[in-house]
Amino acid sequence: MVVLRDGMCPGLSEELVVALRAADITTGTWVLINLFTLVNLASRCGNALLAIRRVLLAQHTAFPVSGADLYEDLLSSTAILSTGNPSLDKLLDSGLYTGELTELAGGPGSGKTQVCFGVAVNISYQLKQSVIYVDSTGGLSASRLLQMLQAKSCNIEEQMEALQRIQVFPVFDIFSLLGCLHHFRCVGLQQASAGGGSVKAVIVDSVSAVISPILGGKQNEGMSMMTQVAGLLKTIAKDFNVAVLVTNTVTRDGNGQLKAGLGQTWSHVPRIRILLQRLERPGSTCSSVRTATLAKSSRQPCHLKEEFDLQCWGRSEEQLYGMSGKRKHTEPS
Amino acid sequence: KMQRDISSYAIAPSVKVKLLNAGFLSAADLCDLRPLQLSKEACISQEEAVEVLQAVRCESGQERAAAGRLTALELLGREQELGTIVTFCSALDMALGGGMPVGKTTEVCGAPGVGKTQLCIQLSVDAQIPVCFGGLGGKSLYIDTEGSFLVQRAVDLAQAAVDHCGLLAEDSEQQEALKGFTVETILSNLFLVRCHDYVELLAETYLLPDFLAQHPGVRLVVIDSIAFSFRHDFEDLSQRTRLLNGLAQRLIQMATNHNVAVILTNQMTTKVWSGQSKLVPALGESWGHAATQRLILHWEGTHRYCTSTPLHGWSLEGSLPATTIICPCQGFCLALDNVTSKIDIYQTFEKLPDFHMHWVRNSLGRPPTVIKITCRLL
Numbered sequence: 001m002v003v004l005r006d007g008m009c010p011g012l013s014e015e016l017v018v019a020l021r022a023a024d025i026t027t028g029t030w031v032l033i034n035l036f037t038l039v040n041l042a043s044r045c046g047n048a049l050l051a052i053r054r055v056l057l058a059q060h061t062a063f064p065v066s067g068a069d070l071y072e073d074l075l076s077s078t079a080i081l082s083t084g085n086p087s088l089d090k091l092l093d094s095g096l097y098t099g100e101l102t103e104l105a106g107g108p109g110s111g112k113t114q115v116c117f118g119v120a121v122n123i124s125y126q127l128k129q130s131v132i133y134v135d136s137t138g139g140l141s142a143s144r145l146l147q148m149l150q151a152k153s154c155n156i157e158e159q160m161e162a163l164q165r166i167q168v169f170p171v172f173d174i175f176s177l178l179g180c181l182h183h184f185r186c187v188g189l190q191q192a193s194a195g196g197g198s199v200k201a202v203i204v205d206s207v208s209a210v211i212s213p214i215l216g217g218k219q220n221e222g223m224s225m226m227t228q229v230a231g232l233l234k235t236i237a238k239d240f241n242v243a244v245l246v247t248n249t250v251t252r253d254g255n256g257q258l259k260a261g262l263g264q265t266w267s268h269v270p271r272i273r274i275l276l277q278r279l280e281r282p283g284s285t286c287s288s289v290r291t292a293t294l295a296k297s298s299r300q301p302c303h304l305k306e307e308f309d310l311q312c313w314g315r316s317e318e319q320l321y322g323m324s325g326k327r328k329h330t331e332p333s
Numbered sequence: 334k335m336q337r338d339i340s341s342y343a344i345a346p347s348v349k350v351k352l353l354n355a356g357f358l359s360a361a362d363l364c365d366l367r368p369l370q371l372s373k374e375a376c377i378s379q380e381e382a383v384e385v386l387q388a389v390r391c392e393s394g395q396e397r398a399a400a401g402r403l404t405a406l407e408l409l410g411r412e413q414e415l416g417t418i419v420t421f422c423s424a425l426d427m428a429l430g431g432g433m434p435v436g437k438t439t440e441v442c443g444a445p446g447v448g449k450t451q452l453c454i455q456l457s458v459d460a461q462i463p464v465c466f467g468g469l470g471g472k473s474l475y476i477d478t479e480g481s482f483l484v485q486r487a488v489d490l491a492q493a494a495v496d497h498c499g500l501l502a503e504d505s506e507q508q509e510a511l512k513g514f515t516v517e518t519i520l521s522n523l524f525l526v527r528c529h530d531y532v533e534l535l536a537e538t539y540l541l542p543d544f545l546a547q548h549p550g551v552r553l554v555v556i557d558s559i560a561f562s563f564r565h566d567f568e569d570l571s572q573r574t575r576l577l578n579g580l581a582q583r584l585i586q587m588a589t590n591h592n593v594a595v596i597l598t599n600q601m602t603t604k605v606w607s608g609q610s611k612l613v614p615a616l617g618e619s620w621g622h623a624a625t626q627r628l629i630l631h632w633e634g635t636h637r638y639c640t641s642t643p644l645h646g647w648s649l650e651g652s653l654p655a656t657t658i659i660c661p662c663q664g665f666c667l668a669l670d671n672v673t674s675k676i677d678i679y680q681t682f683e684k685l686p687d688f689h690m691h692w693v694r695n696s697l698g699r700p701p702t703v704i705k706i707t708c709r710l711l
Contacts, residue, residue, distance in 0.1 A: 108621025142409035172586035
């Protein structure tokens with residue numbers, strides 16, 4: 001809550017601030033909460049104090065919204081973005097939903113970054129929308145993106161245009177990530193991307209690389225920064241109607257089962273979680289086939305498994321379905 | 334709009350606690366304060382107050398975040414400009430898509446004796462090959478933790494590189510460049526640091542950004558090896574994981590900001606799992622995410638093999654089979670996507686016992702062009 005200062009709201013003069021300080025009241029929270037003590041002070045400081053309380057309440061209360069309005073809003077603004085891979089789309093209930101946080105968890109070499117590339121290429125080329133890619137591992141290879149685009153189209157103009165719709169933000173530590181996300185929230189995604197076109201997806205690869213060095217041990221700030229990142233990502237997803245895709249590592253729990261990294265607190269943050277694994281087939285060490293397991297979902301039963309080939313984004317396919325929207329109007333938002 | 338929490342800024346934790354106790358919760362509270370006022374209200378020293386205000390300065394935080402951004406198209410141009418460092422082993426160069434990538438971190442894992450240190454010393458020499466011969470013309474930094482760097486071997490490799498370039502030199506520009514490319518200059522541009530334990534290694538990585546700023550010609554940083562310092566005498570494994578993760582992030586940040594290739598070597602360990610044992614890279618599973626690319630070298634019979642993750646798409650579709658045009662460990666590698674040229678090259682080179690070729694640069698969107706092909710008998 002804000003520190004009380006002269007001129008913050010009508011009636012809050014310098015003398016009043018000094019008088020309040022003398023009574024040990026420095027922040028607005030105090031003014032709002034302690035009505036009883038306020039009444040006692042009112043005899044000394046006048047009715048100005050009650051007026052200030054009314055102003056603070058008016059400025060800082062949240063507005064209730066009816067459920068019907070929210071539902072209408074959701075129907076008209078949510079879009080489903082196909083990932084470009086039919087097996088993944090089946091797991092995700094036809095694609096990435098805007099307004100939601102989806103997580104890809106997997107061990108090293110399981111294909112998380114490749115899936116992120118595939119999603120970015122599909123959205124920028126097939127759906128012709130912008131993508132913001134926050135890269136924290138240095139794993140983004142523009143030559144690989146170009147290779148995927150070359151498989152979809154031979155037209156160099158189209159390839160270059162699609163590449164221009166992907167905005168890359170390199171961040172390598174937690175403070176840069178927080179600064180970057182705050183920047184998105186303050187100036188809005190359209191201005192942040194400056195590439196023209198509407199941003200439909202924000203991909204963060206990977207969120208565990210910047211958060212795991214600050215968790216645990218004698219550091220007590222790690223959890224709070226992790227929760228701030230979670231809050232910012234969810235706000236960005238909701239306010240700007242984008243699909244947020246993050247990648248995470250995996251650890252093994254007591255029974256040897258794979259689970260997503262970053263601990264219990266983070267496990268509640270994403271709405272959908274997919275675990276990626278390599279297939280342990282004898283004789284094929286360089287295979288590009290992976291299994292995806294649905295570990296957490298609000299729409300489908302968990303533990304659904306699908307197999308898919310990482311190279312499918314590098315080949316042109318006849319059947320790629322485009323952006324479908326759960327809304328009443330037919331034109332895209 | 335500037336409701337950013339104080340706790341999300343890079344300020345010392347003790348100062349943060351004092352600020353929060355004084356009632357400053359968000360950046361907006363600090364915006365219009367002067368250092369003297371702030372130090373009085375929050376009971377912190379004036380220097381700390383100045384630092385806090387600088388960290389929180391309202392506009393610059395947002396601009397810093399936006400400053401590093403680029404479109405994928407610009408990134409593509411930058412990747413191609415940065416180039417690669419050849420390893421002088423054509424098969425390895427082909428698998429890597431040209432050589433060790435600059436601006437990324439690469440991890441080389443392998444059992445003892447497979448050649449990791451040799452590869453590192455070779456790369457330290459190769460990074461200095463002049464630009465007109467297809468190299469980077471940069472300097473190298475070698476951080477040695479095991480004491481396995483042998484100066485005599487470096488001299489041998491430097492001599493071989495100088496001789497190789499001498500054979501290739503044709504026009505006057507290359508002759509001129511050769512004068513500056515001698516064993517003495519190669520050794521004088523190779524910076525060597527010896528670290529004895531993990532504390533020294535971590536301290537060195539904190540000092541590296543300043544070093545790289547003072548020596549902007551450095552194009553390669555080798556750490557041989559990461560595993561040695563971190564495998565011994567570490568009781569708290571979770572602390573080790575945290576330190577390694579932080580180290581990995583600092584290294585990739587350095588690689589990106591200063592345009593250097595960072596090479597790390599790692600050892601192998603045996604993993605016993607459900608009755609089977611497998612040789613896997615050391616330092617744990619979470620370290621597997623640290624490097625952008627990981628090469629695992631192993632023996633099979635008398636040949637060394639290399640597996641790389643992620644799979645390099647380049648070599649899967651368009652390049653030639655490795656057995657055909659390789660002069661093992663002595664020559665650059667040629668990769669062509671144009672099918673007709675492939676047949677021509679086969680016919681010409683099948684007749685010769687030994688040959689050298691220049692590496693091909695794949696330019697933006699256009700079919701790869703061959704810079705130069707020279708055939709010489711050694």
